Amino acid sequence: MTSLFDPIKIGDIELANRIVMAPLTRNRSPGAVPNTLNVTYYEQRASAGLLITEATAITHQGQGYADVPGLYTQEALDGWKQVTNAVHKAGGKIVVQMWHVGRISHTSLQPNGGKPVSASAIQAKSKTYLINADGTGTFAETSEPRALELSEIPGIIEDYRKAARAAIDAGFDGVEIHAANGYLIDQFLRSGSNVRTDEYGGPIENRARFLFQVVDAITREIGEGRTGIRISPVTPANDSSDPDAQALFTYVVEGLAKYKLSYIHIIEGATGGPRDFQQGDTPFDYKALRQAYEKAGGKAAWMTNNGYDRDLAIETVRDGKTDLVAFGKPFISNPDLVERLKDNAPLNTPDQATFYGGGAKGYTDYPALEQQVA
Numbered sequence: 001m002t003s004l005f006d007p008i009k010i011g012d013i014e015l016a017n018r019i020v021m022a023p024l025t026r027n028r029s030p031g032a033v034p035n036t037l038n039v040t041y042y043e044q045r046a047s048a049g050l051l052i053t054e055a056t057a058i059t060h061q062g063q064g065y066a067d068v069p070g071l072y073t074q075e076a077l078d079g080w081k082q083v084t085n086a087v088h089k090a091g092g093k094i095v096v097q098m099w100h101v102g103r104i105s106h107t108s109l110q111p112n113g114g115k116p117v118s119a120s121a122i123q124a125k126s127k128t129y130l131i132n133a134d135g136t137g138t139f140a141e142t143s144e145p146r147a148l149e150l151s152e153i154p155g156i157i158e159d160y161r162k163a164a165r166a167a168i169d170a171g172f173d174g175v176e177i178h179a180a181n182g183y184l185i186d187q188f189l190r191s192g193s194n195v196r197t198d199e200y201g202g203p204i205e206n207r208a209r210f211l212f213q214v215v216d217a218i219t220r221e222i223g224e225g226r227t228g229i230r231i232s233p234v235t236p237a238n239d240s241s242d243p244d245a246q247a248l249f250t251y252v253v254e255g256l257a258k259y260k261l262s263y264i265h266i267i268e269g270a271t272g273g274p275r276d277f278q279q280g281d282t283p284f285d286y287k288a289l290r291q292a293y294e295k296a297g298g299k300a301a302w303m304t305n306n307g308y309d310r311d312l313a314i315e316t317v318r319d320g321k322t323d324l325v326a327f328g329k330p331f332i333s334n335p336d337l338v339e340r341l342k343d344n345a346p347l348n349t350p351d352q353a354t355f356y357g358g359g360a361k362g363y364t365d366y367p368a369l370e371q372q373v374a
């Protein structure tokens with residue numbers, strides 16, 4: 001019987017256990033450059049089977065929030081090299097989540113103060129995180145985007161390829177393509193944000209075209225076994241919507257089955273919200289989604305996320321319903337989450353007030369178990 005604490009090989013990447021740190025935006029990399037505080041944060045959590053970094057912008061245009069890291073300057077790549085070295089020295093494995101926010105951005109964060117880009121010029125009813133002149137953080141309405149010209153799309157696909165190469169050169173064990181939570185790739189996938197009338201809009205196969213061109217470019221550059229992808233079939237995050245999620249994401253996973261990917265990462269329900277959230281009239285069938293993937297020949301590891309506690313994680317892996325479980329908030333406040341889950345030890349509660357922005361408080365100052373045992 002498979003245990004959450006068993007090792008697993010996901011594509012080309014060997015993991016010591018099946019407990020994954022989910023990508024967590026923390027807004028603590030001013031200038032989009034990873035710093036020594038970030039090194040400490042990831043190093044503290046290196047006992048995870050796999051660390052997935054916070055979402056990391058592939059270009060300046062792909063940046064949507066203040067103080068999130070990037071993969072597009074040498075300084076940032078040098079910073080990431082420090083992170084990967086420290087995690088590997090501590091015996092961990094780490095992949096970077098590659099992010100283009102699309103319309104979930106603000107003109108003040110965009111090159112030359114321009115409009116953010118998206119599949120279509122539809123403003124999201126959503127907010128992004130900015131830094132005020134006095135250094136305090138604030139959430140602001142996302143700006144109205146412009147629709148990408150057909151001629152611009154190959155350039156963005158090239159940006160993904162270059163960032164993937166840079167990630168491997170910076171020491172990452174692989175990459176996770178961020179295709180979830182209403183960011184650029186998801187803006188092409190969902191009909192609520194894509195009203196294009198060219199080959200990237202309309203029927204599902206057109207709306208999924210951009211995703212597969214990105215997957216193709218990245219896997220050709222760094223290999224299928226070092227490439228994972230995150231999708232969120234029914235999340236309403238960032239004003240995402242599509243009335244037929246089952247058909248859309250069945251098509252997506254059947255297409256992904258053609259690649260020998262490292263893993264498929266599924267957010268079940270509303271990101272950070274109810275696991276049973278649904279879009280449209282019927283609940284989403286996650287079991288059918290995995291069956292469709294495997295029927296199409298897919299062999300990548302299946303990773304699931306959103307609201308798992310210790311019991312649910314243990315039984316879901318034991319029953320073969322997933323191969324790995326990604327934990328978000330529990331990893332914020334428990335750097336040694338793996339040990340605590342193994343020992344069924346009490347967990348520290350995360351402080352929501354320090355999730356975004358700031359320094360060591362609520363970031364690297366959570367105690368490990370041995371620091372707490374009196």
Ligand SMILES: C=C(C(=O)O)c1ccccc1
Nearest residue numbers: 025055065180181237271
């Ligand atoms: C990258 C994010 C995501 O995938 O939802 C994110 C961004 C800002 C705050 C929380 C999460």
